[in-house]
Amino acid sequence: MTAVLATIRDFEAAARARLDPAHYDYFAGGAGDEVTVKANEAAFARLGLLPRVLRGAGTPQIGVTLLGSRMAMPVLVAPTAFHRLADPEGEKATARAVAAAETIMIVSMAATVAVEDVAAAAPGATLWFQLYVQPDMAFTEAIVRRAEKAGCAALVVTVDSPARGRRDQDVRNGFDDLPEGMHCENLRDGDGDHDADGDGDRGPVRPIVMSPAISWEHVDLLRRMTRLPIVLKGVTHPADARLALDHGVSALYVSNHGGRQLDTVPATVDLLPEIVAAVGGAVPVLVDGGIRRGTDVVKALALGASAVAVGRPVIWGLAAGGECGVARVLEMLRDEVEHALTLCGLASVRDLEPGLVRRC
Ligand SMILES: Cc1cc2nc3c(=O)[nH]c(=O)nc-3n(C[C@H](O)[C@H](O)[C@H](O)COP(=O)(O)O)c2cc1C
Numbered sequence: 001m002t003a004v005l006a007t008i009r010d011f012e013a014a015a016r017a018r019l020d021p022a023h024y025d026y027f028a029g030g031a032g033d034e035v036t037v038k039a040n041e042a043a044f045a046r047l048g049l050l051p052r053v054l055r056g057a058g059t060p061q062i063g064v065t066l067l068g069s070r071m072a073m074p075v076l077v078a079p080t081a082f083h084r085l086a087d088p089e090g091e092k093a094t095a096r097a098v099a100a101a102e103t104i105m106i107v108s109m110a111a112t113v114a115v116e117d118v119a120a121a122a123p124g125a126t127l128w129f130q131l132y133v134q135p136d137m138a139f140t141e142a143i144v145r146r147a148e149k150a151g152c153a154a155l156v157v158t159v160d161s162p163a164r165g166r167r168d169q170d171v172r173n174g175f176d177d178l179p180e181g182m183h184c185e186n187l188r189d190g191d192g193d194h195d196a197d198g199d200g201d202r203g204p205v206r207p208i209v210m211s212p213a214i215s216w217e218h219v220d221l222l223r224r225m226t227r228l229p230i231v232l233k234g235v236t237h238p239a240d241a242r243l244a245l246d247h248g249v250s251a252l253y254v255s256n257h258g259g260r261q262l263d264t265v266p267a268t269v270d271l272l273p274e275i276v277a278a279v280g281g282a283v284p285v286l287v288d289g290g291i292r293r294g295t296d297v298v299k300a301l302a303l304g305a306s307a308v309a310v311g312r313p314v315i316w317g318l319a320a321g322g323e324c325g326v327a328r329v330l331e332m333l334r335d336e337v338e339h340a341l342t343l344c345g346l347a348s349v350r351d352l353e354p355g356l357v358r359r360c
């Protein structure tokens, strides 16, 4: 008898059993000594929850609206690269599961399915697009126009990658490129009319450039380039949170890239309160890194996040069971968030406040 997969950790074990070991290592791993990878999860375990009792709160409301996008739970799908390494349908499968869960998928610029095809595969899904600013701003603009045209509702600009993180396990495994026939489809040259003449030739794929020359000026250029709300992803320093507000961003997204960029950045949930204080309610604050349980979601929201995102859990769902696997992972998180709030004695995610969390 196959055991039922009851938790995200069960899905990770199932994914590990199915994936090529080099691909599992790529998905699971992080930079350097993986101090940050471990810190993200460990920090949630060190925070305790103090439930309130006898409040007669009933079944809690857990839906939220973020930058005009309504979601059934305060959990987004973080942008992650290369979904076709986990399942042949790749990002299309993820998007269909996201539509069913009524949440938001942040489509990675490094997706292995073009953003137009992701949108077409899941008409009901709310999509945001993640961008690494390319030094060739004309090329960056072409990508932004593709995301707009595909119906993406926000632009998530990742700013923690002035260089690619060094992942030693990828070096040992010799994993440095996608297999034959898989490409970063959002990096095709041109306007995304990627097979205009129907001959199957979609044009050359450019490599993703991670450039240390990217600056606040590029954020200003993007701000003028598009009417989409801009979410800055990868902010960890409170001074940068304040600068981001001066540059007109619509939301901040606290992230250390799941420990895959600079190693030894502290756990995101520990950085969150200072960023929330710096932002002072001016814009929503999102956070990701190490969220594996409904109680983790509740802690992050209590400490001031408007919503959280999950990266690896979605990959584990996809690798273990394709679209159904992702749907199940999202459903489990939804159910766990509702259950945790009920046990906290709260009627709504809006009632979460820092007094519910204790450092133990
Ligand atoms: C396999 C993998 C690929 C990723 N690719 C991207 C990406 O293309 N763009 C990006 O902004 N972040 C990327 N990230 C970072 C995630 O968006 C997110 O910050 C991180 O996974 C959150 O931590 P968690 O995996 O513990 O939930 C990637 C993460 C993983 C694990």
Ligand SMILES: O=C(O)C(=O)c1ccccc1
Pocket (backbone or CB within 6 Å): 081, 110, 208, 257, 260
């Ligand atoms: O692996 C990653 O974390 C990541 O962000 C990325 C970015 C570009 C291409 C492939 C992966």
